[in-house]
Amino acid sequence: NAGVTQTPKFQVLKTGQSMTLQCAQDMNHNSMYWYRQDPGMGLRLIYYSASEGTTDKGEVPNGYNVSRLNKREFSLRLESAAPSQTSVYFCASRDRNNPLSGNTIYFGEGSWLTVV
Amino acid sequence: RKEVEQDPGPFNVPEGATVAFNCTYSNSASQSFFWYRQDCRKEPKLLMSVYSSGNEDGRFTAQLNRASQYISLLIRDSKLSDSATYLCAVSRSGGYNKLIFGAGTRLAVHP
Numbered sequence: 001n002a003g004v005t006q007t008p009k010f011q012v013l014k015t016g017q018s019m020t021l022q023c024a025q026d027m028n029h030n031s032m033y034w035y036r037q038d039p040g041m042g043l044r045l046i047y048y049s050a051s052e053g054t055t056d057k058g059e060v061p062n063g064y065n066v067s068r069l070n071k072r073e074f075s076l077r078l079e080s081a082a083p084s085q086t087s088v089y090f091c092a093s094r095d096r097n098n099p100l101s102g103n104t105i106y107f108g109e110g111s112w113l114t115v116v
Numbered sequence: 117r118k119e120v121e122q123d124p125g126p127f128n129v130p131e132g133a134t135v136a137f138n139c140t141y142s143n144s145a146s147q148s149f150f151w152y153r154q155d156c157r158k159e160p161k162l163l164m165s166v167y168s169s170g171n172e173d174g175r176f177t178a179q180l181n182r183a184s185q186y187i188s189l190l191i192r193d194s195k196l197s198d199s200a201t202y203l204c205a206v207s208r209s210g211g212y213n214k215l216i217f218g219a220g221t222r223l224a225v226h227p
Contacts, residue, residue, distance in 0.1 A: 035217075042203065043160065043220035058214065077173065090159055105215055107159035 002026050006091045006108035012037040013081045013115045021076040021111050023091030031046035033058075033105070034066060036087040044091065049074055081115045090110050119143055120206055122218035129225055133194045137221045139204030140186045146206040149180055149187045154201045154220065163189075165204070194225045 006023045013019055025032065034046040035058075045058030049068040063085060065077045074093075078085055093107040118145050122139045129135050141149075149166035164171065165177040177190040187204055201220040208214070 040219055042122075043217035044122075045214055045216070059216075074128075104162050107161070109159050110157075111211060 003113060004091055004093055004106050004108035006089075006111050007110060009109065010112045013078075013113065015115060016081060017081050018077065018079050019081065019113075020078075021089055021091070021113075022073070023075060023108060024070065024073045025091075025093040025106070027093060027095065027106065028071070029093035029095045029106075030071070032068065033092040034064075034074070034076045034096070035090045035092065035107075036060065036085075037090060037110075038087050047090075054096045072108065078113075078114070081113075083115045117142060118219075119216050120204060120218040121174060122204055122221045124219060124221060125131075126222040126224050128161065129194055129223070131194055131196060131225055131227055133225075134190065134192045135194055135223060136188055136190045137202055137204075137223075138186050138188050139218050139221075140184075141204075141206045141216075142185065143206070143208060144185065144188040145208050146185075148207045149178075150205045151176075151178055151189050152214070153219070154203055156200075160203055160217075191223075194223075196225050199223055199225045 004025045030051045033048045035043040037043045044060045047066040049055045054069045067075045089111045092105045094105045120141050137173045149161040152160040153163045154160040166180050170179040179188045201222045203220045204218045205215045
């Protein structure tokens, strides 16, 4: 029972490099999310996708792009990494159509990204 | 001002103690409320939803005060295994319910 799987788990980038964080869920959820977590700031929403084919900005979208490739996958791209993007990134998903579990968000295990 | 605010702690309590956390939210349109638990270097996991009438799950009690715009989490008979960071989260009405999280309150339970 994989749930939400994100890769890579750890990555070190140089300033200006690009990379893509991959996320996939096998729970047939409609909604998917990318959060970043920084000390003292908590989890902040970067982008979300209410359903396949749609994406919207969250609280801190600058410097990121996303792609909802299909219902399972939601990727986060850093086009030109900056030290301020050093953070822990969490992908998450939710089945908003399920009246029993629709409010439960399931998180991946996190991706630790360092930009030097 | 952050939309969801929590006391960062840490709360250091002995085993068996009762401890309470508060979380305030600024948006009166907030509709749904939750407490998540996050262990060190792990992902957050849902601890419990918070219902208008208050709800209990074993040693954990959650309450909502809409008039004052805060939610609370009470942990009775603290265990060593309760040591973690507790995040509150709120979502507004409509659509895909973006969850906005507080920064978390750290709890350390000692023998």
